[in-house]
Amino acid sequence: MKKSQMPRRQFLKIGGAVLATIPITIVSGRTDAATNAALRTALKYQGKPEGDKNCANCMQFVPGASATAMGGCKVIPGDTEISPQGYCSVWAKKV
């Protein structure tokens, strides 16, 4: 490999990482949006309620700026895109 190829390869690598984050930002309209895909999958998170069970009435939910805004979850760290109308397998009734 020539020395002159390294900067271009690094540029492409970094560019690919930046491009991979753009869809999340565009969809949510927020620059600080983040999801924890591994835990979402492990806990079978879904963006819709399961009967009358939803994130808004779960004790683990961390509400967003309004009742309908995306929030967080105490058992899914680093995820700022938990829907109040979502649900997962460890739902626990808020008391």
Ligand code: SF4
């Ligand atoms: S534990 Fe599950 S149901 Fe409860 S807030 Fe978190 S993602 Fe929603």
